Amino acid sequence: MQQNGKYGVLLLGGHRTHQENYALNFAQDERCQLVAFADELDGPSERITLGRSLADALNLPFIADLDEALAREDVDIVSLCTDVERRGRIGAKCAEAGKHVYLDKPMALNSEDANKIVAAVEKNGVKSQMFSNIYSVWARTVQQALTSGRIGELQAIHCDVLFSKGHPGTAPVGEKRIQKPTLERYSFVEAKPEMFDVGVYAVSMVNWLTQKRVQRVFGGTANYFFEEHRNCGLEDFGALVLTLEGGITATLVGGRYGWQSHAQGGVRKVHLIGTEGSLTFDASANRLEVFAAEPAFEPPEPHPLDPMGMWSSTQAGIGMPPKQQWIDVGSGDDGQREFGAFVDCVENGVESEMNAEFAAHSVEIICAGYRSAASGEVISL
Amino acid sequence: MERREMELLKKSVQSVLEKERIGSPVFLRCVLHIANAGENLLSPVAEVAALANEWIPSQPTHVYAQGDAETTQVTIMVHYVGGQMALLSVNRADVETAIDIMLVGNKGVIYHETPIGRHYSNAIPPELDGSGELAGAIAQSLESGQPIPLEG
Numbered sequence: 301m302q303q304n305g306k307y308g309v310l311l312l313g314g315h316r317t318h319q320e321n322y323a324l325n326f327a328q329d330e331r332c333q334l335v336a337f338a339d340e341l342d343g344p345s346e347r348i349t350l351g352r353s354l355a356d357a358l359n360l361p362f363i364a365d366l367d368e369a370l371a372r373e374d375v376d377i378v379s380l381c382t383d384v385e386r387r388g389r390i391g392a393k394c395a396e397a398g399k400h401v402y403l404d405k406p407m408a409l410n411s412e413d414a415n416k417i418v419a420a421v422e423k424n425g426v427k428s429q430m431f432s433n434i435y436s437v438w439a440r441t442v443q444q445a446l447t448s449g450r451i452g453e454l455q456a457i458h459c460d461v462l463f464s465k466g467h468p469g470t471a472p473v474g475e476k477r478i479q480k481p482t483l484e485r486y487s488f489v490e491a492k493p494e495m496f497d498v499g500v501y502a503v504s505m506v507n508w509l510t511q512k513r514v515q516r517v518f519g520g521t522a523n524y525f526f527e528e529h530r531n532c533g534l535e536d537f538g539a540l541v542l543t544l545e546g547g548i549t550a551t552l553v554g555g556r557y558g559w560q561s562h563a564q565g566g567v568r569k570v571h572l573i574g575t576e577g578s579l580t581f582d583a584s585a586n587r588l589e590v591f592a593a594e595p596a597f598e599p600p601e602p603h604p605l606d607p608m609g610m611w612s613s614t615q616a617g618i619g620m621p622p623k624q625q626w627i628d629v630g631s632g633d634d635g636q637r638e639f640g641a642f643v644d645c646v647e648n649g650v651e652s653e654m655n656a657e658f659a660a661h662s663v664e665i666i667c668a669g670y671r672s673a674a675s676g677e678v679i680s681l
Numbered sequence: 682m683e684r685r686e687m688e689l690l691k692k693s694v695q696s697v698l699e700k701e702r703i704g705s706p707v708f709l710r711c712v713l714h715i716a717n718a719g720e721n722l723l724s725p726v727a728e729v730a731a732l733a734n735e736w737i738p739s740q741p742t743h744v745y746a747q748g749d750a751e752t753t754q755v756t757i758m759v760h761y762v763g764g765q766m767a768l769l770s771v772n773r774a775d776v777e778t779a780i781d782i783m784l785v786g787n788k789g790v791i792y793h794e795t796p797i798g799r800h801y802s803n804a805i806p807p808e809l810d811g812s813g814e815l816a817g818a819i820a821q822s823l824e825s826g827q828p829i830p831l832e833g
Contacts, residue, residue, distance in 0.1 A: 455752075455753040455754050456753070456754045456756060456772070458770060460710060468787060468788050469704055469787055473705045473787055474705070474738075474762075474763035474765075475763070475764060476762070476764035477764055516826075518745050518758065518828065520766050522708075522764050522766065524707040524764075524785070524787050525787055537707075537708065537785075539708070539758065539768055541745060541758045543747060549754065551756055551758070557785060557790065560789065561789060567783065571770070571781070573770070575753055577774070577776075578714055578772055580712075580794075677828070678745070678827060678828065
């Protein structure tokens with residue numbers, strides 16, 4: 301802990317990672333103090349360069365040797381936003397060093413890597429949390445409705461999370477995607493596997509709301525919108541049908557579908573179907589709708605290093621215009637709620653509702669979804 | 682009148698599709714809540730499948746179904762020759778029939794929910810037209826728990 305009594309936060313990952321946002325969220329928590337950036341000595345040179353540049357931008361030191369950074373007693377928490385391929389190894393190393401670990405989503409490339417983190421976290425008694433939507437006002441509203449018993453016994457849950465970013469219409473129409481059963485590479489400049497990257501929000505939301513394990517997975521992936529994804533061999537869209545404990549049906553949609561496909565950042569919706577009734581929750585429902593004599597939203601010119609609009613820095617660099625027609629009411633501090641919840645867990649010695657063990661099930665489900673999409677078969681977990 | 686409402690919805694969707702405003706339809710998400718459903722949900726599920734088959738410009742190849750047609754809900758996933766998909770869910774509702782649609786094209790999206798609230802008190806909930814598709818395969822998938830290939 302810092303001499304001033306604050307939790308020291310070590311930051312892994314740099315520009316063009318979610319650390320651009322996470323670092324600021326930790327900095328805004330008065331219980332935390334940013335200590336430094338770091339990376340592995342033999343980390344990818346481009347990643348190290350991007351780490352150094354974000355460290356410079358935030359006026360923080362960059363420690364070239366992760367082991368040296370983890371040995372520091374003034375580091376209590378590691379915010380882990382390295383490329384997904386390295387998260388299993390590095391996450392486990394941070395936990396082994398006795399540091400609490402905040403994990404970008406998804407926490408790992410596959411179940412094997414996720415389980416490395418889970419085992420190290422458990423062995424060393426540190427706290428962990430994967431980024432998700434479960435601490436948002438919207439998610440808490442759904443949870444309250446579900447636990448209130450208003451709909452009786454849950455029979456089915458349907459969750460859609462889509463990102464309205466990217467310039468669609470460049471992928472060939474009517475071309476069935478050939479899915480590989482395992483994902484070998486996640487990180488590309490121009491694309492990510494969107495059933496994983498966006499779908500993890502929907503999967504983790506269903507897991508958290510139901511508190512039920514998934515037993516069977518059936519799914520499909522597609523290249524509906526972007527030639528960038530197709531050229532990288534990655535899907536831009538995925539859909540899953542799950543069978544939960546107790547025979548509950550869950551369906552999920554995750555993907556990226558273009559800048560103009562939604563008035564805000566994309567659809568986020570949950571349907572709860574119960575024996576006594578059903579409820580629908582739209583994260584954008586509590587909103588102002590503004591119509592004004594001002595220019596309509598125009599998609600930005602694609603940034604060469606971020607054509608899908610993934611990162612804050614690149615979008616700021618091209619003067620990304622804000623979408624202003626729908627204005628959220630009451631969800632403005634969801635980010636602080638997410639990071640504050642993790643620091644609460646560290647402070648109070650309690651487990652996060654989205655700790656590594658819980659989040660690892662999301663990785664397991666999505667990987668099973670890829671195997672199902674590849675084989676056309678139902679996958680049992 | 683309810684069937685007329687459904688026809689109006691289909692006509693509105695068709696007008697958008699004809700102008701290619703959303704490009705080519707690639708995915709349909711439909712959640713239908715049916716008040717006063719009959720003993721079996723198979724027929725309304727098949728009718729929603731027919732809706733998907735009408736809007737998606739391809740032939741269905743597989744259907745996978747979950748739920749219980751005689752109790753609360755049935756959910757199906759349909760895969761098409763050209764890689765398109767549909768996730769369709771039909772549920773019994775106590776109060777009123779309602780439909781929630783997200784028809785995704787390769788260049789845009791159509792969203793529709795049965796209007797609710799005081800400004801829409803005259804809204805008439807949709808009712809399907811009784812012409813279902815894939816009913817046999819859906820029943821087979823519900824029975825076996827496996828995806829069922831469809832004949833081209």
